[in-house]
Structures are given as C-alpha cells and as structure tokens.
Amino acid sequence: MVTPALALLHTSPVHVPVFEELRDEDHPGVALRHLVHEELLARARAEGSDAVAGAVQELLQRAAADGASAVLCTCSTIGGVAESAAAAVGVPVLRVDRPMAAAAVAAGRSVAVVATVASTLGPTVALVEEEAARAGHPVDVTTVLVDGAWECFTAGDHEGYVDRIVAAVDALDGVDAVLLAQASMASAADRTTLRAPVLSSPRLGLRAAVDRCGAGVTS
Structure with missing residues (x-):
C-alpha cells in the first residue's frame, strides 16, 4: 500500500468526492488521504477560528507523522489557522483558497x-x-x-x-x-x-x- 502523499483536511464529507474527481481528472496517480472533522467548523463559527488552532495543529502534525508530504485545508474559515501552523508541522500546509x-x-x-x-x-x-x-x-x-x-x-x-x-x-x-x-x-x-x-x-x-x-x- 502506498503511503498518501497529500492529506486534505475537510470540515464536511461532501468535499471528499469533489477532490477525488479532480485528482482523477488532473493528477491521476497522486495518493490522497482525507481527514474529515466537521466539529472544527462548528466550533470556529461559534467561537472564532483561533479557538480551533490547537486542534488543527494537532491534526496537521498527525497527518505529517502518518506520511503526508503536504496538507491542504479545504475549509476557508480555518484556512488561515492551518496555514499559520506550517512551521510547527514540518511539511507544507496550504489553504485551498x-x-x-x-x-x-x-x-x-x-x-x-x-x-x-x-x-x-x-x-x-x-x-x-x-x-x-x-x-x-x-x-x-x-x-x-x-x-x-x-x-x-x-x-x-x-x-x-x-x-x-x-x-x-x-x-x-x-x-x-x-x-x-x-x-x-x-x-x-x-x-x-x-x-x-x-x-x-x-x-x-x-x-x-x-x-x-x-x-x-x-x-
């Protein structure tokens, strides 16, 4: 089994098939790993994006430890928080927008x-x-x-x-x-x-x- 090269952090499961289809169309052969955490958006909406910074960093670090060579955050609300954690994660962290x-x-x-x-x-x-x-x-x-x-x-x-x-x-x-x-x-x-x-x-x-x-x- 090939270790995923790119991890995607989602706050809704609806994004999974969208990015799978785009991968198949534009980047066939690239391995994706989808991390879906709906609670991040719910909490960010209620308390502000900074409230989920620690949880986001932990998820990103876990993705890197599991072999991801980059992480893409597909949620615009928490994208800035994810991007700012890149230095602590050790791999590129990108916001989709x-x-x-x-x-x-x-x-x-x-x-x-x-x-x-x-x-x-x-x-x-x-x-x-x-x-x-x-x-x-x-x-x-x-x-x-x-x-x-x-x-x-x-x-x-x-x-x-x-x-x-x-x-x-x-x-x-x-x-x-x-x-x-x-x-x-x-x-x-x-x-x-x-x-x-x-x-x-x-x-x-x-x-x-x-x-x-x-x-x-x-x-």
Whole structure:
C-alpha cells in the first residue's frame, strides 16, 4: 500500500468526492488521504477560528507523522489557522483558497467575495487583501452573504444551495471578479451568467498542493 502523499483536511464529507474527481481528472496517480472533522467548523463559527488552532495543529502534525508530504485545508474559515501552523508541522500546509484569491486580484480592482457562512467572509477578505498587497495591485472588496443557502446545505438540498448562490452572483454588477469563498460552492461557478470570471477554489487549490508535494505519485 502506498503511503498518501497529500492529506486534505475537510470540515464536511461532501468535499471528499469533489477532490477525488479532480485528482482523477488532473493528477491521476497522486495518493490522497482525507481527514474529515466537521466539529472544527462548528466550533470556529461559534467561537472564532483561533479557538480551533490547537486542534488543527494537532491534526496537521498527525497527518505529517502518518506520511503526508503536504496538507491542504479545504475549509476557508480555518484556512488561515492551518496555514499559520506550517512551521510547527514540518511539511507544507496550504489553504485551498489562496490560488483563487491571487487569480481574483489579477483579474481587476473590484472583487466580490460571496459566501454562504458568515465566518468565511472575514478570512477570505483578508486573504484577498494580502494577495493584493503581495502583487502591488490595490483592490476594492465587497462581500455577499447568500441568504438561506447554508440552511439548504445542512438539509442536504444541494440544488437549492447552488440555485441560491447562482442567483446571488448573477445579481452582481460592476465587478471584475467573483470569489466563491467556500469549496462547497464550486459547482455554482459553471451555472452563472455573469460576464466577469467567477472563481472557485478546489481545482486551483488542489493543483497548488500537488505541486508542493513533489513526491507521492503511485507507480
């Protein structure tokens, strides 16, 4: 049995098949290990992302000890906490939304961050501003919290979830790029009619993480 090269830290099991499919399409042969911990998001929403910092670091260290050569955090709410723990973990730790944020900054000055969970907005805006400063491109960031979408998600109504996201995105005007802040929102990107690019994180984030792994392709 091949030791997994890339570990993925999720806060919902719905992400597992999404990243498995992307791996099969773009990175066949790369071994993935999925770590699903729903309680991290629940606690971060209730107490703030710093409240889960210790638990996240412990999970990341365990993943590295089990053989992962990199870890990708697929939850935008705790992505910053995970990324900041990299020095203590000893392997690269990436947040899934950073490549998406960089792409949005490159697209233009006006960036809209769309989320279905309020706790995701602050970390994602901060990330966009960080990438803008790194690129030397000032941005104007607006935020949209999609009303009623998260309730659909928790009830297992995926179509209702996506429909609400699409409606919110299509109502935007005068933006150069739209970020779908959570990995669970990705399927809405292909359904929107907005002329500006609508960016989602899973494919870009997985590509960046595989690049950092270096090893771990099965023979």
